[in-house]
Amino acid sequence: xxxxxxxxxxxxxxxxxxxxxxxxxxxxxxxxxxxxxxxxxxxxxxxxxxxxxxxxxxxxxxxxxxxxxxxxxxxxxxxxxxxxxxxxxxxxxxxxxxxxxxxxxxxxxxxxxxxxxxxxxxxxxxxxxxxxxxxxxxxxxxxxxxxxxxxxxxxxxxxxxxxxxxxxxxxxxxxxxxxxxxxxxxxxxxxxxxxxxxxxxxxxxxxxxxxxxxxxxxxxxxxxxxxxxxxxxxxxxxxxxxxxxxxxxxxxxxxxxxxxxxxxxxxxxxxxxxxxxxxxxxxxxxxxxxxxxxxxxxxxxxxxxxxxxxxxxxxxxxxxxxxxxxxxxxxxxxxxxxxxxxxxxxxxxxxxxxxxxxxxxxxxxxxxxxxxxxxxxxxxxxxxxxxxxxxxxxxxxxxxxxxxxxxxxxxxxxxxxxxx
Numbered sequence: 001x002x003x004x005x006x007x008x009x010x011x012x013x014x015x016x017x018x019x020x021x022x023x024x025x026x027x028x029x030x031x032x033x034x035x036x037x038x039x040x041x042x043x044x045x046x047x048x049x050x051x052x053x054x055x056x057x058x059x060x061x062x063x064x065x066x067x068x069x070x071x072x073x074x075x076x077x078x079x080x081x082x083x084x085x086x087x088x089x090x091x092x093x094x095x096x097x098x099x100x101x102x103x104x105x106x107x108x109x110x111x112x113x114x115x116x117x118x119x120x121x122x123x124x125x126x127x128x129x130x131x132x133x134x135x136x137x138x139x140x141x142x143x144x145x146x147x148x149x150x151x152x153x154x155x156x157x158x159x160x161x162x163x164x165x166x167x168x169x170x171x172x173x174x175x176x177x178x179x180x181x182x183x184x185x186x187x188x189x190x191x192x193x194x195x196x197x198x199x200x201x202x203x204x205x206x207x208x209x210x211x212x213x214x215x216x217x218x219x220x221x222x223x224x225x226x227x228x229x230x231x232x233x234x235x236x237x238x239x240x241x242x243x244x245x246x247x248x249x250x251x252x253x254x255x256x257x258x259x260x261x262x263x264x265x266x267x268x269x270x271x272x273x274x275x276x277x278x279x280x281x282x283x284x285x286x287x288x289x290x291x292x293x294x295x296x297x298x299x300x301x302x303x304x305x306x307x308x309x310x311x312x313x314x315x316x317x318x319x320x321x322x323x324x325x326x327x328x329x330x331x332x333x334x335x336x337x338x339x340x341x342x343x344x345x346x347x348x349x350x351x352x353x354x355x356x357x358x359x360x361x362x363x364x365x366x367x368x369x370x371x372x373x374x375x376x377x378x379x380x381x382x383x384x385x386x387x388x389x390x391x392x393x394x395x396x397x398x399x400x401x402x403x404x405x406x407x408x409x410x411x412x413x414x415x416x417x418x419x420x
Contacts, residue, residue, distance in 0.1 A: 018047070019046060019047050020045055020046060020047040020048040022080050022083065022084060023045045023046060023048070024045055024048060024056075025076055025077070025079075025080045026077060026080055027041075027045070029072070029073040029076035029077055029080075030067070030068055030069075030072050030073055030076065031059075031060035031061075031063045032060075032068050033073070034056065034057055034060040035057060035060040035061040037057065039053070039054070039057075042057070094121050097121065097124045097125065097128065098120045098121055098124050100124070100128075101120065101123065101124030101127060101128070102120075104127070107233070108133060108229070108230040108231065108232070108233035109123075109127045109133070109230055111229035111230060111232075111233060111234060111235050111236070112126060112127060112226055112229060112230055114229060114235040114236040115190075115194065115222065115225050115226065115229060115236045116190060116193040116194040116195075116236065117186050117187065117189040117190025117191075117192075117193055117194045117197065117222065118186050118189075118190070118222065118226075119186070119189075121182070122182045122183070122185070122186045125178065125179055125182045126179065126182070126183070126226060129146075129176055129179050130142070130145075133227065133230040133231055134353070136227065137337045137356070137358070138227075138356075138358075139223065139224040139227040139228070142223050142224075142226070142227050143220050143223050143224070144174075145175065146174075146175040146176070146179060146180060146183065146223065147173065147174030147175030147180065148175070148180070148183070148216060148219045148220045148223060149220070180219075183219050183222065183223070184215065184219060186219075186222060187215050187218040187219045187221075187222055188215065190218060190221075190222055191215075191218060194222075194225075195238055196221060196225070196238075197218045197221050197222065200214075200217060200218060200221055201214050201215070201217075201218050204217055228240075228367055231353065231354065231356075231367045232354050232367040232368050232369060234368065234369050237369045240369045240372065306405075307390070307393050307394075307404045307405070308404065308405050308406055309378065309393065311403070311404075311405070311406050312378065312393055312396070312397060312402055312403075312404060313362070313376060313377060313378055315400070315402045315403065316377055316378075316396065316400055316402060317359070317362060317377065318357060318358075318359055318362045318363070318364065318376070318377045318380070319359050320377075320400070321377045321380055321381055321396075322357065322380075324399070324400075325343070325380075325381075325384050327343045330343065331355070331357060332353075336358055336359045336360040336361075337356065337357070337358055337359075338356070338357045338359065339353040339355065339356045339357075340352070340353065340355055341353075341354065341355060342354050342355035342366040342368055342371055342373070343355065343384070344366060344371060344373050344383050344384065345366065345368065345370060345371040345373070352368075354366050354367045354368040354371070355367075362376055362377060363375065363376055364376075364379075364380055378392060378393060378396060381395070381396045
């Protein structure tokens with residue numbers, strides 16, 4: 001039997017959990033029994049395709065090194081019986097886990113199974129491991145908890161016997177293997193019925209990303225959706241889950257640090273590549289839901305020409321803006337992460353945690369699907385006062401006595417970072 005024949009025979013059986021495998025081994029426990037079986041009898045086995053049966057029988061006729069006789073058959077049948085017992089036990093435990101999940105007190109966790117691709121069992125496994133969404137400040141914390149990110153792996157050798165080249169990466173081994181298996185299967189299902197996951201997989205494959213790597217990104221996407229629906233306690237919404245269109249240039253807002261275009265939906269995050277995923281953990285770029293200004297900005301309102309938005313934000317921090325607007329005392333938490341009801345869409349539930357602020361990263365976000373406001377301190381000022389971004393920058397500078405442009409000396413001493 002050649003190496004090619006051996007490799008072909010191995011690829012015919014990818015999982016011993018397939019239903020036809022147990023049936024095949026019960027009736028034909030040794031290669032000798034399989035080699036003399038009639039094609040008509042093989043076709044009677046459930047879920048066994050005719051082409052696979054033909055290839056298996058051809059491999060059985062030339063195989064070597066296998067036990068034969070009644071002893072070998074008894075050993076194989078015993079192993080099949082153990083396998084079926086384990087499978088039945090797993091199904092029973094899954095039913096009990098699902099019942100325990102459904103018996104939990106009502107909270108945002110019930111929204112997890114509204115995500116297309118995540119069934120009751122997978123939702124139960126995720127919730128059992130996460131316990132509470134309050135343990136995770138950001139979606140990236142959740143991704144890291146389950147180890148759905150690449151790590152460098154340059155030790156050892158590749159399957160061809162050559163040393164692994166520098167920069168070789170594989171998915172992290174951190175996190176619970178059981179949960180990752182369910183999440184992997186959920187991602188495969190979501191590729192068919194979850195538009196955001198399906199589009200992400202298609203984009204990555206079109207760029208040449210390997211299939212299993214693209215599927216890992218889909219797992220990460222699902223965890224982001226889990227964080228969103230659980231935090232907001234709102235069911236999955238396809239419009240909210242789909243990636244938003246990139247901004248277009250606005251001639252009224254040209255600056256060293258390009259402002260957000262009024263009426264646009266989102267922008268790419270610093271460190272991200274378009275249509276892909278971040279190479280490493282990055283801070284979400286400031287985005288805004290500022291309504292489009294109905295009246296153009298008057299030229300006499302422009303004080304000193306264009307605004308250096310990056311320099312303006314350097315002079316003010318999120319905590320100052322929150323305190324001035326009267327929002328800071330409404331938020332809970334004593335560290336850099338504060339949460340509470342969203343002041344922008346006037347959340348009625350004072351116990352809500354949809355509005356989240358990171359004082360170190362200087363960003364905010366509302367997870368409520370009806371709001372979804374997010375951005376930096378300037379965006380918050382703009383949304384709170386319902387001003388276009390340019391006028392909001394002027395108003396913020398006036399309120400806190402900030403400079404709109406760097407002086408010549410400051411520009412020479414601390415040049416603004418290059419923008420792409």
